[in-house]
Amino acid sequence: MAIVLHDLTKIYNQDTDFPITAVDAVSLTIGAGDFVAVMGPSGSGKTTLLNMMGGIDRPTSGSVSIDEVDITGLADKDLVAFRRDNIGFIFQDFSLLPVLTAEENVEFVMQLQGHSASECARRAQELLREVGLEDRMDTVPAKLSGGQQQRVAVARALAPRPKFVLADEPTANLDAETTHGLLDLMQRMNENKGITFIFSTHDPRVIARARRVIVFEDGHVTEDRRQ
Amino acid sequence: MRARFAVSLAWRNVWRQKRRTFITAGSVATAMLLSLFMRSMQEGSYANNLDNATRFYSGYLQLQHPEFSESGSIDKLLPSDDAFLRRVQSIDGLTTAVPRLESFGLGAAGSKSKGVIVMGVAPEAEDAYSGLAARVRHGRYFAQGDENAALVGGRLAKYLEIEPGDELVLYGQGYHGATAAGLFQVAGIIDYPNQALDSRIVYLPLAAAQRLYATGERVSAWVLHGENVRGIPALEAAARATMDGIGPTNAGSPTDIESPLETAGTTNTRIRVRNWAEISPELEQQITLDRVSGQFLVLILYGIVGFGVFATIAMMTLERRREFGVMLATGMPRLRLIQLVLFESVCLAATGIALGLVITMPVLLWFYRHPIPLSGEIAAATEAMGFEPIIPFSLAPEIFLEQVQILVVIFAACSTYPMFRIWRLKAAAALKG
Numbered sequence: 329m330a331i332v333l334h335d336l337t338k339i340y341n342q343d344t345d346f347p348i349t350a351v352d353a354v355s356l357t358i359g360a361g362d363f364v365a366v367m368g369p370s371g372s373g374k375t376t377l378l379n380m381m382g383g384i385d386r387p388t389s390g391s392v393s394i395d396e397v398d399i400t401g402l403a404d405k406d407l408v409a410f411r412r413d414n415i416g417f418i419f420q421d422f423s424l425l426p427v428l429t430a431e432e433n434v435e436f437v438m439q440l441q442g443h444s445a446s447e448c449a450r451r452a453q454e455l456l457r458e459v460g461l462e463d464r465m466d467t468v469p470a471k472l473s474g475g476q477q478q479r480v481a482v483a484r485a486l487a488p489r490p491k492f493v494l495a496d497e498p499t500a501n502l503d504a505e506t507t508h509g510l511l512d513l514m515q516r517m518n519e520n521k522g523i524t525f526i527f528s529t530h531d532p533r534v535i536a537r538a539r540r541v542i543v544f545e546d547g548h549v550t551e552d553r554r555q
Numbered sequence: 556m557r558a559r560f561a562v563s564l565a566w567r568n569v570w571r572q573k574r575r576t577f578i579t580a581g582s583v584a585t586a587m588l589l590s591l592f593m594r595s596m597q598e599g600s601y602a603n604n605l606d607n608a609t610r611f612y613s614g615y616l617q618l619q620h621p622e623f624s625e626s627g628s629i630d631k632l633l634p635s636d637d638a639f640l641r642r643v644q645s646i647d648g649l650t651t652a653v654p655r656l657e658s659f660g661l662g663a664a665g666s667k668s669k670g671v672i673v674m675g676v677a678p679e680a681e682d683a684y685s686g687l688a689a690r691v692r693h694g695r696y697f698a699q700g701d702e703n704a705a706l707v708g709g710r711l712a713k714y715l716e717i718e719p720g721d722e723l724v725l726y727g728q729g730y731h732g733a734t735a736a737g738l739f740q741v742a743g744i745i746d747y748p749n750q751a752l753d754s755r756i757v758y759l760p761l762a763a764a765q766r767l768y769a770t771g772e773r774v775s776a777w778v779l780h781g782e783n784v785r786g787i788p789a790l791e792a793a794a795r796a797t798m799d800g801i802g803p804t805n806a807g808s809p810t811d812i813e814s815p816l817e818t819a820g821t822t823n824t825r826i827r828v829r830n831w832a833e834i835s836p837e838l839e840q841q842i843t844l845d846r847v848s849g850q851f852l853v854l855i856l857y858g859i860v861g862f863g864v865f866a867t868i869a870m871m872t873l874e875r876r877r878e879f880g881v882m883l884a885t886g887m888p889r890l891r892l893i894q895l896v897l898f899e900s901v902c903l904a905a906t907g908i909a910l911g912l913v914i915t916m917p918v919l920l921w922f923y924r925h926p927i928p929l930s931g932e933i934a935a936a937t938e939a940m941g942f943e944p945i946i947p948f949s950l951a952p953e954i955f956l957e958q959v960q961i962l963v964v965i966f967a968a969c970s971t972y973p974m975f976r977i978w979r980l981k982a983a984a985a986l987k988g
Contacts, residue, residue: 376983384884385983405888412886419986423881427567439560440886488886 331358331381331492331524336390338376338547350376352547353390358540360491361522363515365529365538373547374528375496381526382494383411395491412440416485416523418495422477424469424484430456430476431465434483441488455483459513475506482513492524499531511537561891565898568871569906576903579867583907586860587958588915590853594957595919597849599926599949601842602784605831607942610685611748613834614653614778615787616794618643621827623775624834629658629730632773633826635761643777647793651780653680656764658775660727660735662707662757664715671711671757673725675764675774684780687745687758694719694743697760704742704763710754712744719743725757729769737767748940785951791830798826850957857961864907865969868900872973879977880985893974904966908959922948 338351350373358364366374379385380392383399391400399410424433434452443451456465459479469477478498485493495514499507515537518525527534535541543551569576609615620631633639635654643652656675661668678697682688687706688696697704705723707715717723721741729735739759747753765771781790832839872879882892927946929937934944 379983379986382884384986385981408883408886408888411884417881417884419881423877425564425878425882427564427571435560437885439557440888440891445557445560484885 330360332393334391336380337388339388349547354549360524362524362540363518363538364526364540365535366542366544367530367535368544372544374544378494378496378528382415383407412437413488414491416490416493418481418485418498420497420500422481424477424480426469429466429468430461430480433480434487437488451487455486459483474501478510495527497529499534507533561895562898565895566902568899569902575867579863580907580910582860582863584911584914586856587911590856591915591958593849594954595948596946598951598954599947602949603947604942605784608838609831613831615781615831616779616791617829617834618777619827619829621825629768632770632775635774636772646797648781648786648790649779650782651684653677653684653778654761654774655776655778656761656774658768660725663724664717664721667715669714672755673757673759673764675759675761677761690745691743692746696743701760702763703739705739706743706745706758707741708747708753708756709744717741733769735768791828794828798828857965861965864965868969868973871899872896876985879980880982883982893977896973896977897970900966900970904962908962919948919950923950
């Protein structure tokens with residue numbers, strides 16, 4: 329599944345005297361199965377870029393095509409369904425639903441997809457086993473460590489069988505050992521299942537593992553290298 | 556998302572802040588306790604007073620000639636024979652039916668005279684129904700074989716300066732223009748709860764009244780009573796159904812040779828069913844006014860509680876802006892999210908209502924079984940009005956339904972703003988926190 333960004337621009341406060349250009353005419357193509365890090369300083373526009381790639385935010389101009397579907401032209405209702413079925417999200421602060429157990433958090437998106445209760449439970453348990461949390465399935469997030477919560481978040485992102493996963497600074501709140509464990513996990517998913525991972529990060533440990541690094545500054549791509 | 560999962564999620568969200576939920580549910584429950592206590596007491600009193608008041612005068616319902624209420628004419632009467640009584644007694648839900656013959660006349664004793672209301676009653680049946688014998692202050696009630704006995708209202712007796720044993724002349728117009736004149740002996744003086752009637756009422760045994768007015772076996776009204784006040788609409792419907800389309804010619808026995816309706820020269824052969832509110836509109840207005848004032852107080856109380864409910868629901872929503880952003884980002888349709896918040900409001904309302912019922916029901920049940928007794932001057936005044944000196948309580952389902960309806964409206968109104976905020980929420984902005 330290729331993601332093609334064409335002349336993508338996002339300007340905030342466009343109708344005021346102080347417009348802010350977060351992403352400025354970016355064109356990129358990310359191939360299926362890639363493991364990409366988008367790096368740059370805080371405020372460089374990384375999160376805005378990822379949000380537009382994931383259909384969470386709409387660009388001021390330009391387009392995002394995923395498998396030749398121009399998601400910028402989709403109606404809200406269709407975009408929600410597209411996002412739910414094709415894109416997994418991992419957030420910096422894990423963003424698990426605090427009242428649900430690990431298993432229920434993983435089931436959540438599958439519930440939205442309309443799978444049966446038994447199918448949701450079976451897949452959630454399978455994914456939690458894959459991320460090494462088979463003994464914490466009935467535990468609520470508050471009783472999990474940061475690393476465990478992020479592993480639940482990875483399982484949740486993978487639950488709807490997405491084509492690619494967008495991770496916004498997924499290791500920012502993790503210690504070194506946990507970060508390596510999480511990166512091992514995501515790399516394994518990438519290699520075994522062919523899922524495309526795109527990270528926004530300024531964590532050198534993540535950048536070191538990426539096969540492609542896109543450097544982003546002031547809304548522009550300043551460097552795009554393979555390693 | 557399956558409904559069960561959504562409801563489970565909503566329920567757990569409600570209990571994320573246990574203390575806040577308890578405070579909100581507690582305030583709802585307290586408001587329910589106070590308003591239900593007041594409304595139960597109001598409706599219990601209305602039902603009790605209405606039952607007492609109607610027994611003495613209007614009954615729950617009256618069957619009358621269709622033109623009697625407008626004309627008050629002694630010519631507009633109904634039968635009182637056994638066949639008609641059987642028909643009346645076939646009305647569903649009827650517990651009591653007593654005949655009355657009411658007309659006007661001039662009452663005179665010595666050198667004094669006054670316009671009076673003459674009420675012919677079946678002595679035993681009337682006493683069993685309205686407790687008329689217990690109202691006798693001086694003298695005695697009607698006895699078997701009393702043919703010329705009269706009971707006189709206290710104020711009327713005072714005006715006419717008569718006592719038990721004195722003679723009373725009644726004079727007026729009888730059936731179809733006949734002259735009505737009779738000499739009666741005062742058997743007793745009664746205390747009538749209504750002052751206006753106390754100064755005008757004269758009770759006669761029904762047979763004596765029928766003889767006085769030459770009406771034969773006819774009465775001006777059949778007074779009907781049912782199980783309780785709540786059953787009045789059903790009783791009224793049953794009475795209409797039973798009496799629908801019949802006049803005395805087909806209501807009574809074939810030997811009913813004269814039809815009062817026909818002789819009255821009317822083409823309307825239906826028997827009129829009048830309820831207590833039609834007969835005593837002032838009593839109905841009094842109850843309505845009192846009820847509305849009670850409901851207004853209840854609304855003020857719930858209005859205050861509503862602010863607390865709004866604050867809770869608003870906080871439950873606004874403090875989870877980022878969480879909602881995550882849900883929208885991961886593919887939750889906006890309408891489902893709004894539905895979730897609505898479920899949360901329903902769960903909170905259900906908790907408050909359930910708690911309210913749990914603390915209120917034992918209190919109301921106690922007072923329902925043990926009405927508050929009145930004492931001293933209030934009790935005397937209440938008894939003088941013909942009412943029992945108690946404050947009874949009602950457990951009518953309508954009172955509870957009324958509270959639930961008010962709370963549903965409050966919670967629905969309080970949920971509107973958070974739902975509007977979610978409708979306008981941008982996932983990208985929400986994710987920034």
